[in-house]
Amino acid sequence: MRFLRSSLSPLLTRPWLDRLILWILEHWFFPLSRLWASARAAEGSIDRFCIEANIAPSPKHCQKAYRVLANFEHARVKNLMTEQVWQAYLFGDDTVTEQRLLIAEEMRLDTRTEYLMMRKQFTPFRKMVKQSIALRPPTPEETHSKYPDQSVFNSAFAISDQFPEVEQSRSIPVPSGRDYWIRFKSPSEDMADLAYARVHEPVGVKNPPTLIFGHGIFVEFDHFHNLIDEVHALTSMGIRVVRPEAPWHGRRVIPGHFGGERLLSTAPVGMIEFLAAQTREWAVLMDWCRTTSSGPVAIGGSSLGAQTAKAIAVRAKAWPKRLQPDALFMVTHCTHIAEAALDGALSDLWHLSDALRDRGWNKELAREWLNKLDPEASPVMPPQQIISVMGSEDTVTPFASGQTHMDSWQVPPQNRFVYPRGHFTIPLGLIRDQQPLWRLRAIFSQLEKPTDAP
Structure with missing residues (x-):
């Protein structure tokens, strides 16, 4: 993080690093993640792991697998037990000192990082992996059976008149303010779990403005030490940041998968279920933000988080006024999720199109279904309250597509930040170049000004 804030940062945040990251994802991260997920399902059994x-x-490799699986189970149990202590300390009824809260959070990150980094121990088996994503897409007929018409599809995204109770944890001091977590029962029947969000709150700011900021696919931001946070500086600007944990990530990963994999493995249904759940959960977060502060609220995100925010910004036009976001802040995005899933640089690594074809899909039909995720309309907020951050070398969420979309939304030039970087180096660059963050701060300041009475 310190290096990314230095004058040497531009040497690193260049397209060559994006190409390297794509290579690492293809040859290391995805194969090792698939092995890690297989170990979760195996529960110590070598036969089931294979x-x-x-x-x-x-x-010879079986002997290695036996040792690695034993280490994996040790790390898994440590992680589980530490999480239980953390839950009791942060959300429990008993009085807990601040020192113990800090220790519990440090232990949680220690054991969770160790557990997730167990991926490295599966290196001896990396080249044996034939398919890095467990792709089991439904057939077109099965998809149509679940969503037989547009009304059924739309109902999956409809928000309820009554929201679940939101539980707030105890808070811990951090250099930029105080952090705490909120959780609630997901309103999505497809999830049927607890949704979590980490909240970064500035100290001494009454009724702070808030940004709800979603993360990208496979990103488990709340479970690693020293993970890059492109919006970290916002808290020091007096902005509260709510970081929701997306379905099938972090605490919400389902058995036999790694974080985010379920979204792809059952596409297009998985993508529909994911975005429908996000839409309904972010409505709960909007309600919580309005209840706990009178400041303006923006929604946004990076990559898949940005695509989520864009879709919600359009759907929110049908929401009650108090639930409608005031601004939109997007980092690396394109017009349609389908472009990233079927045409982007990562799609070649996932082989999603091949798996869909084997199940009776053609690319046009898959695109037709995925395009339903992005409503064709203008967003609820005016163009001057939309901020876009893109990389001209982005091949994951195609740059030209994102530019065209911002043109159609008439986003003004002062709110559009374009850098000669790719998909992964754009967030890295925000650590040092904070102009987009300050632009959001300026928009919030404008929204916070009292309006003249008629």
Whole structure:
């Protein structure tokens, strides 16, 4: 983080790093993640691990697998037990000192990081992996059976008149203010779990403005030490930041998968379920933000989080006034999610199009379904309250598509930030170049000004 704030940062945040990251994702992260997920399903069984990972190791590799799975189970139990202590300390009824809260959070990050980094121990089996994403898409007929018409599809995104109770944890001091967590029962029947969000709150600011900021696919921001946070500086600007944990990520990963994989493995239904759940959960967060502060509220995100925010910004036009966001802040985005899933640089790594074709889809039909995720309309907020941050070398969420979309929304030039970077180096660059963040601060300041009475 310190290096990214230095004058040497521009040497790193260049397209060559994006190409390197794509190579690492293809040859290391995804194969090791699939093995990690297989170990979760195996629960210590070598035979089940091999079946889940679809590998046939030699006797020598089986001996290695036995040791790695034993280490994995040790890390898993440590993580589980630490999480239970953390839950009791942060959300429980008993009085807990601030020192113990800090210790519990440090232990949680220690054990969670260790557990997730167990991926490295599966390196001896990396080249045996044939398919890095467990792709099991439904057929077109099965998809149509779940969403037989547009009204059924739209109902999946409809918000309720009554929201679940939001529980707030105890808070801990951090250099930029205080952090705490909120949780509530997901209003999505497809999820049927607890939705979490981490809140970064500035100290001494009455009724702060708020940004709800979503993360990208596979990103488990709240479970690693020293993970890059492109909006970290906002708290020091007096802005409260709510970081929701997306479905099938972090605490919400389902058995047999790694964070975010379920979204792709059952596409297009998985993508519909994901975005429908996000829409309904962010409505709950909007209600919580309005209840706990009279300041303006923006929604936004990076990559998939940005695509989520864009779609919600359009759907929110049908929401009650108090639930409608005031501003939109997007980092790396394109017009349609389908462009990233079927045409972007990551799609070549996932082989999603091939898996869909094997299940009876053609690319046009898949695109037709995925395009339903992005409503064709203008957003609820005016163009001058929309901020876009893009990289001209972005091949994951295609740059030209994002530019065209911002043109159609008439986003003014002063709110559009374009850098000669790719998909991954754009967030890295925001650590040092904070102009987009200050622009959001300026928009909030304008919204906070009292209006003249008629």
